[in-house]
Amino acid sequence: MKRDEDIRERAGRGSSVGGNPAKEALKALVGQFSQRSAFVRELVQNSLDAGAGRIELQIEQQARRLRIAVVDDGEGMDRATIEGYLLTLFRSNKERDLTKIGKFGIGFVSLFAVEPELVVVDTARDGVHHRVVFDSTYEYTLAQVDEPFEGTAVTLYVRSWGKNAGELAQELRKSLHYWCRYARADVSCWAKSGAKARWGWPEEEVDHPFTVRAPVTYLVEEDLLRAVVGFSGTNASSVGYYNRGLTLLEAREDVLPGVTFRVEAGELEHTLTRDNVRRDAAFRGVIAHLAKLASGPLLHNHLAAMKRLPPGDPSYGALLAALTCYTPLPTDQPLLRRANGGRVSMDDITGGMLARIAKRDLLYAPGPSRLVDALEAEGHPVLLKADAEMGWIQTHLPLRKRVDATKRYLFPQLVEQTELAQRADARAAVFSGGGVLLKDALCIRQSHPGTLEDRTERSGAGPLVVNIEHPLYKRCEALGAKAAPFLRTAMQRWVHE
Numbered sequence: 001m002k003r004d005e006d007i008r009e010r011a012g013r014g015s016s017v018g019g020n021p022a023k024e025a026l027k028a029l030v031g032q033f034s035q036r037s038a039f040v041r042e043l044v045q046n047s048l049d050a051g052a053g054r055i056e057l058q059i060e061q062q063a064r065r066l067r068i069a070v071v072d073d074g075e076g077m078d079r080a081t082i083e084g085y086l087l088t089l090f091r092s093n094k095e096r097d098l099t100k101i102g103k104f105g106i107g108f109v110s111l112f113a114v115e116p117e118l119v120v121v122d123t124a125r126d127g128v129h130h131r132v133v134f135d136s137t138y139e140y141t142l143a144q145v146d147e148p149f150e151g152t153a154v155t156l157y158v159r160s161w162g163k164n165a166g167e168l169a170q171e172l173r174k175s176l177h178y179w180c181r182y183a184r185a186d187v188s189c190w191a192k193s194g195a196k197a198r199w200g201w202p203e204e205e206v207d208h209p210f211t212v213r214a215p216v217t218y219l220v221e222e223d224l225l226r227a228v229v230g231f232s233g234t235n236a237s238s239v240g241y242y243n244r245g246l247t248l249l250e251a252r253e254d255v256l257p258g259v260t261f262r263v264e265a266g267e268l269e270h271t272l273t274r275d276n277v278r279r280d281a282a283f284r285g286v287i288a289h290l291a292k293l294a295s296g297p298l299l300h301n302h303l304a305a306m307k308r309l310p311p312g313d314p315s316y317g318a319l320l321a322a323l324t325c326y327t328p329l330p331t332d333q334p335l336l337r338r339a340n341g342g343r344v345s346m347d348d349i350t351g352g353m354l355a356r357i358a359k360r361d362l363l364y365a366p367g368p369s370r371l372v373d374a375l376e377a378e379g380h381p382v383l384l385k386a387d388a389e390m391g392w393i394q395t396h397l398p399l400r401k402r403v404d405a406t407k408r409y410l411f412p413q414l415v416e417q418t419e420l421a422q423r424a425d426a427r428a429a430v431f432s433g434g435g436v437l438l439k440d441a442l443c444i445r446q447s448h449p450g451t452l453e454d455r456t457e458r459s460g461a462g463p464l465v466v467n468i469e470h471p472l473y474k475r476c477e478a479l480g481a482k483a484a485p486f487l488r489t490a491m492q493r494w495v496h497e
Contacts, residue, residue, distance in 0.1 A: 050074030258326030407435030
């Protein structure tokens with residue numbers, strides 16, 4: 001196209017950025033950016049600072065060159081702004097303004113990371129259109145152009161085609177969605193490939209929901225702060241820091257253990273290398289505000305959601321697990337599910353009603369049973385065997401041994417005495433618990449028949465208690481009273497093996 005040819009012909013015929021030392025400094029600045037495609041964020045940032053309401057990323061294959069343009073409808077620049085800030089490093093007109101985030105005045109040079117042959121800046125203010133053309137050696141020309149124009153367009157011409165061009169286009173697309181996903185403007189992008197290539201996509205909006213992955217979230221929107229918080233169930237949680245919707249950093253951090261969040265604040269700033277957020281007094285103030293949100297409205301809403309659910313609801317476990325790593329821990333709340341359907345608090349486990357047996361093992365069971373009821377009646381709360389409860393105990397009471405109650409304890413529940421059991425000199429019972437070794441037991445000896453028994457403390461003395469649900473007992477019962485001697489012999493052998 002003739003306009004592009006004219007632009008390339010004029011490149012390099014004007015002022016330089018200041019000799020070899022300046023060029024070396026520029027090269028060093030370009031190299032500091034960790035991602036070559038991150039320049040789209042810098043250009044969108046400049047557009048936002050110019051008051052743009054609409055920003056568009058355009059990618060188009062033109063012969064063996066890729067045309068990449070960021071176009072906005074902002075206020076544009078006049079000649080003084082261009083010469084004073086665009087072309088002069090380390091100067092910025094955005095200092096002390098928390099509504100503008102380009103603090104260092106060097107973001108523009110990041111676009112040279114993709115090694116463009118030409119960079120063309122078209123901008124207009126008050127009806128006057130200026131054009132700056134940079135070549136690959138950082139030489140530039142600045143001229144007033146007699147063409148109608150509004151806003152600003154930064155256009156790069158990169159020598160690339162085929163597969164490489166498609167990969168760069170997709171990289172730029174991902175970069176725009178990552179860095180500008182919450183931008184306070186309408187941001188879109190589109191791409192067109194050449195006739196022989198198969199990459200490209202129609203115009204799409206860059207618009208992502210401002211939320212976090214958590215069972216319960218709390219959103220607050222204030223003048224210079226927007227934040228969403230939730231409990232994550234892990235110490236190092238997914239967090240995100242933003243300024244005017246542009247990403248400063250997304251990472252996994254334990255800055256607020258157990259809390260995942262996204263926060264957009266005017267006080268937050270990038271580090272000079274653009275790979276982190278500045279951890280200064282303003283940052284600490286923002287984190288303190290998030291901590292108050294977590295301990296206040298978020299915790300209140302989370303606990304309220306748990307209270308509304310019955311313990312057996314499938315989503316209850318997710319709510320409990322999300323609180324596992326949060327501190328300060330709500331230890332007085334009855335949040336841990338018991339196997340019989342009730343709930344118990346951490347305070348109850350570590351003290352309170354269990355003070356007299358505080359050093360005993362923590363018991364759990366897969367669900368309600370006669371055994372669980374007997375243990376509860378004896379003052380031994382039995383937790384539900386579920387990932388949420390087990391994870392909670394492992395995190396907060398790591399030294400307390402967790403024991404499966406159905407394996408540790410046996411409960412022979414006495415039933416109405418049968419003639420066969422009476423003739424065999426045994427008490428009739430239905431067994432519950434006991435684990436693998438006793439779940440199919442024919443009989444046991446008990447000093448006090450029908451009482452809850454800890455297998456680790458069994459004495460092996462006392463009368464026989466026969467399990468009437470055992471297959472051998474049922475076969476003997478079918479034979480009637482004449483099978484009593486055989487049953488008595490079988491039971492004697494059983495308890496002595």
